[in-house]
Amino acid sequence: MATKVHKVAAPMASYLIRNGPRFHFSHNFSYVDIGSFFKAIQEDLNISADEDGSVFLKSSVSNYLCRPKELEEVCVYDFESQYVACKPVTGSLEWAVPHPNNDHLKVRQLSMERIPVISYLDFVNTKEFDGNDMFCCKTEEIPPEKLSSMEQHAKACCVLFVPFRNVADLKLNGCYLERWRKVYQDGKLSKKHEQFLMNIQDCRNSMNGGRPVDMIERLTVKPVTSRYNDGYDVEEEDGDDILNEAMDQFFLSESLELGYDNEFRDSRGRFQCQSILTRCHGSHRCGKNLVVCPNVQSSERFIVVEATETRPSETNETDFSTCNRHLNVKALNELALKVVTRVVDKNGRAIDMGVNGTLENVREFAELHFCHDMEQMRSFEIIICAFIDKLHKEAENTATAIRESECLQDYSHRESKKRQRDGIRCQIGKVINNKQLIGFLSGAGGTGKSLVTKTVSRYAQKLCEALHVMFDKRSIVVTALTGAAAVSINGETTTKAFAFKREVRNELEEFKHAYLVIVDEISFASVEDVDVLNQKMKQILDNTMAPFGGVPVVFSGDFTQLLPVGGIPIYRRDEGAEWRQSINVFMELKTNHRFGKDLVWGKLLGRFRDHGPTTDEVATINARVVGARNGPLEKNVPSDAVYATKTNVDRMAINDAIFEKRLEKTHFTDPNRQPPMHTLCIKAGNPRFHLTGTRKEYRVMENKAQEQNQRHVRGG
Numbered sequence: 276m277a278t279k280v281h282k283v284a285a286p287m288a289s290y291l292i293r294n295g296p297r298f299h300f301s302h303n304f305s306y307v308d309i310g311s312f313f314k315a316i317q318e319d320l321n322i323s324a325d326e327d328g329s330v331f332l333k334s335s336v337s338n339y340l341c342r343p344k345e346l347e348e349v350c351v352y353d354f355e356s357q358y359v360a361c362k363p364v365t366g367s368l369e370w371a372v373p374h375p376n377n378d379h380l381k382v383r384q385l386s387m388e389r390i391p392v393i394s395y396l397d398f399v400n401t402k403e404f405d406g407n408d409m410f411c412c413k414t415e416e417i418p419p420e421k422l423s424s425m426e427q428h429a430k431a432c433c434v435l436f437v438p439f440r441n442v443a444d445l446k447l448n449g450c451y452l453e454r455w456r457k458v459y460q461d462g463k464l465s466k467k468h469e470q471f472l473m474n475i476q477d478c479r480n481s482m483n484g485g486r487p488v489d490m491i492e493r494l495t496v497k498p499v500t501s502r503y504n505d506g507y508d509v510e511e512e513d514g515d516d517i518l519n520e521a522m523d524q525f526f527l528s529e530s531l532e533l534g535y536d537n538e539f540r541d542s543r544g545r546f547q548c549q550s551i552l553t554r555c556h557g558s559h560r561c562g563k564n565l566v567v568c569p570n571v572q573s574s575e576r577f578i579v580v581e582a583t584e585t586r587p588s589e590t591n592e593t594d595f596s597t598c599n600r601h602l603n604v605k606a607l608n609e610l611a612l613k614v615v616t617r618v619v620d621k622n623g624r625a626i627d628m629g630v631n632g633t634l635e636n637v638r639e640f641a642e643l644h645f646c647h648d649m650e651q652m653r654s655f656e657i658i659i660c661a662f663i664d665k666l667h668k669e670a671e672n673t674a675t676a677i678r679e680s681e682c683l684q685d686y687s688h689r690e691s692k693k694r695q696r697d698g699i700r701c702q703i704g705k706v707i708n709n710k711q712l713i714g715f716l717s718g719a720g721g722t723g724k725s726l727v728t729k730t731v732s733r734y735a736q737k738l739c740e741a742l743h744v745m746f747d748k749r750s751i752v753v754t755a756l757t758g759a760a761a762v763s764i765n766g767e768t769t770t771k772a773f774a775f776k777r778e779v780r781n782e783l784e785e786f787k788h789a790y791l792v793i794v795d796e797i798s799f800a801s802v803e804d805v806d807v808l809n810q811k812m813k814q815i816l817d818n819t820m821a822p823f824g825g826v827p828v829v830f831s832g833d834f835t836q837l838l839p840v841g842g843i844p845i846y847r848r849d850e851g852a853e854w855r856q857s858i859n860v861f862m863e864l865k866t867n868h869r870f871g872k873d874l875v876w877g878k879l880l881g882r883f884r885d886h887g888p889t890t891d892e893v894a895t896i897n898a899r900v901v902g903a904r905n906g907p908l909e910k911n912v913p914s915d916a917v918y919a920t921k922t923n924v925d926r927m928a929i930n931d932a933i934f935e936k937r938l939e940k941t942h943f944t945d946p947n948r949q950p951p952m953h954t955l956c957i958k959a960g961n962p963r964f965h966l967t968g969t970r971k972e973y974r975v976m977e978n979k980a981q982e983q984n985q986r987h988v989r990g991g
């Protein structure tokens with residue numbers, strides 16, 4: 276890790292370690308190649324050199340095998356972390372067995388331990404022999420296929436933690452497993468080594484397990500077509516059973532001491548699953564999923580499902596077996612009659628609800644999610660109605676085939692359903708004036724633009740699921756002009772989604788079920804960007820007649836925020852006229868929700884945006900400067916405060932200061948003491964200044980790095 280606020284994940288830390296020259300490290304590393312030990316074992320650990328003196332075994336292997344007599348009881352792990360083969364110095368130890376480089380190398384103990392870097396791929400996943408028993412303690416009869424993976428696992432463990440000179444030392448009764456078992460049972464494995472092994476095994480066992488899928492792919496809801504045929508009952512699944520099961524899991528897992536890891540929503544979007552790394556001695560577990568309800572505060576976890584509308588589906592003639600990606604009018608008819616469930620808290624307040632695509636339902640959903648913000652509610656209504664309208668259109672396109680399959684049904688019954696659906700569609704269509712929506716969702720930062728677009732996706736996802744229609748990253752194409760904005764709305768960049776930088780290939784298949792396109796951070800778009808988007812969408816969707824290929828589009832952003840890099844902004848009177856004219860709905864959000872805890876500040880920023888600062892407002896800000904007269908004191912700045920700085924030099928200085936504070940708490944001033952294992956300090960700069968982890972040296976290095984960077988910035 277680097278500082279309190281800038282943590283480096285394990286893969287990045289490992290990358291930095293491997294590509295070190297540019298960085299300083301508080302700890303040293305040594306690579307333990309267990310693979311070469313395995314290879315040497317095959318050759319019976321036979322160390323020899325031929326006539327011209329070339330060594331048969333890898334040096335790390337021969338170093339260990341010839342280690343001095345004093346180190347007889349030292350295992351590979353400790354040898355690699357505490358000793359080194361080097362030119363003879365006072366106090367260095369003699370090899371016990373003639374070493375291939377006997378004449379110019381001896382063994383010396385390091386003053387500062389190194390961290391052995393071990394590849395967990397050399398270990399076996401303990402799931403292969405059940406029970407996650409790393410120490411292979413279970414002695415009951417083991418099936419032969421499990422025995423061989425246990426043996427392999429025991430071999431790796433023995434090589435690392437059992438002192439040996441020859442293969443016989445690693446085996447008992449001819450097998451590694453017996454030796455490893457004995458070592459553990461005799462208490463010869465230290466607690467420290469046990470912990471290291473557990474860490475390695477955790478990495479190995481969790482490989483490819485629980486890795487969250489692509490953020491965008493997570494949205495995909497696959498249609499479940501067989502449910503109806505299997506007698507699947509909507510009311511039953513929406514009822515208490517699923518909830519009780521989820522809550523059972525939740526309470527069960529709460530009793531454990533857990534560290535949270537990944538989070539993802541279940542496919543129904545109702546519960547949030549958290550996958551957790553758990554670890555217990557003995558019955559060693561690696562990962563676990565638990566389910567919580569995302570909308571409920573911890574004090575209000577008891578929730579019930581209440582079906583407020585109990586009108587049952589009026590027929591049982593549903594046949595969704597043909598329904599896959601394709602919508603049909605019948606499914607839409609059925610949906611309007613479906614029970615709409617609401618999840619309520621213990622006080623009876625609704626906290627989540629089902630969807631059925633009617634205008635009434637859309638409005639209720641909006642009320643639930645936007646807490647009386649009328650502009651947000653209206654914007655949501657317009658955008659989601661454009662989506663639903665497109666769904667109806669697609670259903671109409673597939674209607675011919677469906678009608679044929681329905682020809683044996685009672686004509687009048689079919690007609691009455693059609694009338695009902697036409698009524699619903701008419702209401703939805705009116706909201707968007709029966710036009711292709713090309714909307715602009717605007718509002719200052721914090722007014723909830725992202726929340727509106729996310730809620731649209733949420734409703735759409737639920738609706739598609741209820742319709743048994745595939746919902747994926749192309750059902751609503753969520754894009755943003757910048758990568759950072761794209762990540763924050765779980766989308767992709769507009770450039771990537773619409774092939775800005777390459778020829779359009781055959782994307783129609785991928786996009787033919789696109790019901791809505793969202794383009795966020797539109798202030799970053801230049802006039803050319805919008806033009807390219809229009810052309811590309813026409814090409815991809817194979818529809819040159821309608822703007823943007825005929826799919827509803829919502830541009831979202833705030834022109835008082837950042838401008839395009841190097842292009843002409845689209846709000847310019849002349850150049851952006853075409854874009855402005857294409858917009859047929861303008862939605863502006865006005866209530867700022869980001870500053871709920873500091874309304875004065877929120878209002879002040881709002882006025883800044885609209886009119887520029889007044890003298891009084893400048894005075895208000897100055898009164899809040901840390902250290903100013905009557906202003907807040909530095910010691911009162913919360914430790915998790917976010918800093919905005921103008922230059923990288925300031926940013927670095929602040930980060931360094933935070934890090935320095937942490938070191939004060941965790942590191943010793945004595946340079947001879949080992950830096951603690953919990954913090955690995957990696958710092959860019961000149962590697963000549965070696966970071967040993969003491970506070971004093973760190974400060975020296977920090978000043979040098981600072982100086983260099985200052986020079987760099989000034990010079991550049």
Ligand SMILES: Nc1ncnc2c1ncn2[C@@H]1O[C@H](COP(=O)(O)OP(=O)(O)OP(=O)(O)O)[C@@H](O)[C@H]1O
Binds near residue numbers: 644719722723726
């Ligand atoms: N109706 C609401 N009720 C409560 N909180 C809300 C509401 N609308 C938005 N928020 C909260 O306000 C914060 C800002 O919302 P959001 O990020 O959607 O704004 P934004 O307009 O997209 O901002 P920016 O332009 O900076 O990206 C978020 O934490 C969001 O959850």
